[in-house]
Amino acid sequence: MTGVYSEKVMEHFRNPRNVGVIEDADGVGEVGNPVCGDIMKIYLRIENNRITDVKFQTFGCGAAIASSSMATELVKGKTLEEAWEISNRAVAEALEGLPPIKMHCSVLAEEAIHKAINEYRKKQGLEPWAEEHPHSHDDLECA
Numbered sequence: 001m002t003g004v005y006s007e008k009v010m011e012h013f014r015n016p017r018n019v020g021v022i023e024d025a026d027g028v029g030e031v032g033n034p035v036c037g038d039i040m041k042i043y044l045r046i047e048n049n050r051i052t053d054v055k056f057q058t059f060g061c062g063a064a065i066a067s068s069s070m071a072t073e074l075v076k077g078k079t080l081e082e083a084w085e086i087s088n089r090a091v092a093e094a095l096e097g098l099p100p101i102k103m104h105c106s107v108l109a110e111e112a113i114h115k116a117i118n119e120y121r122k123k124q125g126l127e128p129w130a131e132e133h134p135h136s137h138d139d140l141e142c143a
């Protein structure tokens with residue numbers, strides 16, 4: 001199994017960053033992949049439009065855990081606008097690639113962050129941003 005994954009994926013899988021829960025988080029996003037049953041939950045602490053803390057819980061495959069770990073590292077310290085722009089491809093690239101059959105696992109991370117940001121926006125009485133996930137897990141096969 002090791003051969004198909006980059007060193008970076010294996011490293012984040014073995015030693016994931018930002019695992020856990022933020023009590024009273026400002027935004028929480030939970031997404032699931034109906035095919036494999038994997039679930040990802042992301043918690044955001046937001047101060048002055050900036051993500052000051054982030055934690056995740058992922059019940060899923062190794063690629064999903066590595067993607068959550070990397071995605072939380074990428075959004076930490078970013079403004080909401082900057083964090084919104086971080087795509088699943090950026091997460092996969094930061095992981096030095098994912099096998100094609102595992103790309104959908106990184107989509108979960110993008111979706112969970114978008115959900116958490118929009119949950120925060122709704123709580124603030126703001127319009128949620130449009131979520132577009134052209135490579136959504138719904139049309140990708142789960143291995």
Ligand code: FES
Pocket residue numbers: 033036037038060061062063064102104105108142143
């Ligand atoms: S998220 Fe389902 S196999 Fe990776």
